[in-house]
Amino acid sequence: MSESAHHAFDFDSWSELARNSPADFETRRTEAIEEAIHRAPPRMQMRLRRLQWKLDQVRRTSATPMAACIRINRLMWERITGPGGLLEVLVEGNQTAPQRPRAAVLPLHRIR
Numbered sequence: 141m142s143e144s145a146h147h148a149f150d151f152d153s154w155s156e157l158a159r160n161s162p163a164d165f166e167t168r169r170t171e172a173i174e175e176a177i178h179r180a181p182p183r184m185q186m187r188l189r190r191l192q193w194k195l196d197q198v199r200r201t202s203a204t205p206m207a208a209c210i211r212i213n214r215l216m217w218e219r220i221t222g223p224g225g226l227l228e229v230l231v232e233g234n235q236t237a238p239q240r241p242r243a244a245v246l247p248l249h250r251i252r
Contacts, residue, residue, distance in 0.1 A: 154168075194215075198212055198215070
């Protein structure tokens with residue numbers, strides 16, 4: 141999958157492939173994931189591989205695809221709103237950021 145193909149994701153063709161050839165779908169899915177990880181900066185690749193392993197285990201141990209989707213959604217929200225999550229980091233970062241000096245706002249008057 142090239143960089144331009146990455147941006148032009150064709151849901152219908154992926155859906156058709158999953159319906160008609162699940163094995164080919166899984167092969168292409170794995171290839172797309174590997175390519176995305178490979179395009180990431182080297183310092184992030186191991187973290188992405190670990191995350192993908194975790195997601196694969198959730199999918200493998202879930203009773204249905206919908207159950208896997210719900211569990212993965214919960215994991216995502218925990219990483220956003222849970223302790224040490226994105227929301228907490230953003231709020232703390234905002235509180236610890238140096239305050240900029242405030243400028244006086246001068247009124248503009250129309251010249252006649």
